[in-house]
Amino acid sequence: xxxxxxxxxxxxxxxxxxxxxxxxxxxxxxxxxxxxxxxxxxxxxxxxxxxxx
Numbered sequence: 685x686x687x688x689x690x691x692x693x694x695x696x697x698x699x700x701x702x703x704x705x706x707x708x709x710x711x712x713x714x715x716x717x718x719x720x721x722x723x724x725x726x727x728x729x730x731x732x733x734x735x736x737x
Contacts (some may be wrong), residue, residue, distance in 0.1 A: 711733070713731055713733075717731075
């Protein structure tokens with residue numbers, strides 16, 4: 685069997701993109717840095733600032 689005779693693979697469905705949720709900005713670093721959302725806190729990856737929920 686040659687490559688031309690092989691059946692084409694089924695196409696994968698594209699992953700749906702969720703709309704971006706605006707988060708809170710870091711008060712130390714400024715408006716360019718958002719706080720990451722964790723289960724029990726919000727934290728900045730740059731300076732280490734965090735707030736408990």
